[in-house]
Amino acid sequence: MVERNVGFDNLGKVLELIRKRNGMTQAEFGRVLGWDERTVRRYVRGELNARLDVVRVKAFFKLLAEAGMSLDDLPDPPP
Template sequence: MLKDKDRNSEPNLPTLREVRERLNMTQKEFARELGTTPRTIGRHERGEHKLRLTLGQIKRLKELLEQAGMSIDDLPDDID
């Protein structure tokens, strides 16, 4: 799970919002790329919802991260 509000364990890891902003994308654009809704992205960024990604969405996120010069390894390990 990508966390935005609760980053106490690893404060140097990027949040989903930081990844999205580094990609220079709006919530709507980011949601479209991941195959979800802007509302879901917004709720996650506000800490109201935990984002659950399908394998296809994870692969797409990996591609987006690479475009931004980041690695999937830059994300937190807790994807429960």
């Protein structure tokens, strides 16, 4: 079970958690989501707000499942 509400303040940090849980490099993770490595880095740093279209949402859910996680495991946004 994944600890919930671990203090993530942006989607980039959530993406980084899922990437690491899947044992992927930023380049590998980006390829699955249709981003290049630099874009993944910028999301993780909070320099960009990730935009997920339907294809990326499906890929994201697949990565989430492969990491043994569900939407319920992701932190809620700050109030």
